[in-house]
Amino acid sequence: MVRETSFSASQLILPLFVTHGRGVRRPISSLPGHFQLSVDQLIKEAGTLKRLGIPAVLLFGIPHRKDAVGSEAYAASGIVQQAVRALKDKMPELVVITDLCFCEYTDHGHCGVLRKNRGGSDVDNDATLNLIRKTAVVQAEAGADFVAPSGMMDGCVGAIREALDRNGREETGILGYSAKFASVFYGPFREAAGSTPKFGDRKTYQMDPANGREALREILEDVAQGADLVMVKPALAYLDVIARAKPLLGPPLVAYNVSGEYAMVKAAERAGWIENSGRAAFEILTSIRRAGADLIVTYHAIEVAEQLAREDWISS
Numbered sequence: 001m002v003r004e005t006s007f008s009a010s011q012l013i014l015p016l017f018v019t020h021g022r023g024v025r026r027p028i029s030s031l032p033g034h035f036q037l038s039v040d041q042l043i044k045e046a047g048t049l050k051r052l053g054i055p056a057v058l059l060f061g062i063p064h065r066k067d068a069v070g071s072e073a074y075a076a077s078g079i080v081q082q083a084v085r086a087l088k089d090k091m092p093e094l095v096v097i098t099d100l101c102f103c104e105y106t107d108h109g110h111c112g113v114l115r116k117n118r119g120g121s122d123v124d125n126d127a128t129l130n131l132i133r134k135t136a137v138v139q140a141e142a143g144a145d146f147v148a149p150s151g152m153m154d155g156c157v158g159a160i161r162e163a164l165d166r167n168g169r170e171e172t173g174i175l176g177y178s179a180k181f182a183s184v185f186y187g188p189f190r191e192a193a194g195s196t197p198k199f200g201d202r203k204t205y206q207m208d209p210a211n212g213r214e215a216l217r218e219i220l221e222d223v224a225q226g227a228d229l230v231m232v233k234p235a236l237a238y239l240d241v242i243a244r245a246k247p248l249l250g251p252p253l254v255a256y257n258v259s260g261e262y263a264m265v266k267a268a269e270r271a272g273w274i275e276n277s278g279r280a281a282f283e284i285l286t287s288i289r290r291a292g293a294d295l296i297v298t299y300h301a302i303e304v305a306e307q308l309a310r311e312d313w314i315s316s
Contacts, residue, residue: 185260246292
């Protein structure tokens, strides 16, 4: 009765990985309980979400082939576009958020178009923005409710808003990956999406983990450019950023409880170091809500929603 912080399944967003084929349900070794799914299997998974009251998914695509400019990301027949159309056909009420990055689609594993420099290669921000605009429109035309530019390219939210509005997609929202840090906690995701960089790292376009004030500036800049939702990623090591950002915001604040955070809990349970990963997940997600997040992207979504449905949280 006097509990200060609570949450419900309606505040959870489940990340899902979709791939080509039929009947594909390929386990992801570093993310126990998660799979690379073909579209038909994705539809079945979405049925579970409906039963549990989880309102939204965040889709990541695994393409047939990769190239230097990630062309399947913005192809009308790209795997994410196929998945969006199928989901909206079967479950129009499901909120579908599409990842808008190129690391899964490029043969070099970086988040945009490369250019040569004296040290080798790095990502060309402005050339990448052109492809981000194109991808956003294609995803919106497929039926995405929100597009989510996760590559941390400067000016991407404004570029997407302009492209969507110019193409008659004013109703499509933008989830800005506004404060995405260059984190060690993304490893399992990179296995799941096949997106490990072939060289170098992403520190030139993701944020320095030491910079809290810069994170707040980045968040407010995305709001000014038209973001409908803003995100802090990862969540656990950046609860202070969530707490500091929340009072500054009008749009809802999203936190991403990322793959490495999930994998650590599951590994500790397998080793017998914690007694129950579901209860640990509930405690972690409560801390993220307590810090100020309105919505949480988490790989724990299904197991936590099942606990909520059973009201196991009362005794936890």
